[in-house]
Amino acid sequence: MNKGDLGNMMKQLQKMQARMEEIQAELEKTEVEGTAGGGMVKAKINGKLDLLEIAIDKEVVNPDDVEMLQDLIVAAVNQAKQKAQEMQASQMSQLTGGMNIPGLNLPF
Numbered sequence: 001m002n003k004g005d006l007g008n009m010m011k012q013l014q015k016m017q018a019r020m021e022e023i024q025a026e027l028e029k030t031e032v033e034g035t036a037g038g039g040m041v042k043a044k045i046n047g048k049l050d051l052l053e054i055a056i057d058k059e060v061v062n063p064d065d066v067e068m069l070q071d072l073i074v075a076a077v078n079q080a081k082q083k084a085q086e087m088q089a090s091q092m093s094q095l096t097g098g099m100n101i102p103g104l105n106l107p108f
Contacts, residue, residue, distance in 0.1 A: 016095065023091045024048070032087060034079030036072040043076040045084045047091075051077060 027047025034043045040057040054076075060069060 019095055023095060027084075027088060027091060030087065032080050032083040034076045034081070034083060036075035036079065041069070041072040041076045043073070043080045045077070045080040047084050047087050049081060049084050051080075 028050075030047040031044050031052060032047070034045070035041065037057075037060055040060040042053075042055040043051065044053040044055075045051055054073060056069070056073070060072060062068070
């Protein structure tokens, strides 16, 4: 590999790093929602997998069946998390042109 090739590769890596930082900023601003119980429990997560909000309909709150509410919350959060992970994968695919590059993951 000559110096010109190495310099070109370094420029490409710098562009990729800058785009990765842009993607991270975009993901932090992007929100996805997961629901459970027919929409009675909603969880909102950003693209960095931070839980932002939980909304629970009053009708699903039953002191005699707390376990059901807990299950609905877990289901809503997991659904939102799945959507956020799919969004991350899609963004990474755009960055890498669909190539699977081992070790190149979003750092969160």
